[in-house]
Amino acid sequence: xxxxxxxxxxxxxxxxxxxxxxxxxxxxxxxxxxxxxxxxxxxxxxxxxxxxxxxxxxxxxxxxxxxxxxxxxxxxxxxxxxxxxxxxxxxxxxxxxxxxxxxxxxxxxxxxxxxxxxxx
Numbered sequence: 001x002x003x004x005x006x007x008x009x010x011x012x013x014x015x016x017x018x019x020x021x022x023x024x025x026x027x028x029x030x031x032x033x034x035x036x037x038x039x040x041x042x043x044x045x046x047x048x049x050x051x052x053x054x055x056x057x058x059x060x061x062x063x064x065x066x067x068x069x070x071x072x073x074x075x076x077x078x079x080x081x082x083x084x085x086x087x088x089x090x091x092x093x094x095x096x097x098x099x100x101x102x103x104x105x106x107x108x109x110x111x112x113x114x115x116x117x118x119x120x
Contacts, residue, residue, distance in 0.1 A: 015071035022096025032057035041086035
């Protein structure tokens with residue numbers, strides 16, 4: 001747990017399913033861009049805040065292959081509200097024009113996998 005100013009925060013490790021993320025290739029590099037929205041909910045499911053991140057991918061072939069097997073790691077620090085709080089994650093794949101979302105309960109040792117899905 002971190003202490004940013006007067007507010008406690010926790011680090012959450014997410015894994016984004018790379019098989020669902022579109023990348024364009026230029027020579028040998030794989031390029032992608034993800035827009036990630038994070039919505040914080042208390043343990044009762046009440047909205048208390050949000051944050052937005054952009055993840056630019058410029059991957060060497062070996063890193064791209066590894067991510068296809070293990071997923072794209074993404075770590076974020078979020079406000080600590082209480083044990084059992086929720087985090088809603090929305091990922092927009094800007095290259096593939098896909099979006100997906102998942103709501104997860106934050107428990108000690110949790111490492112959720114996020115899988116973008118096709119637009120309806």
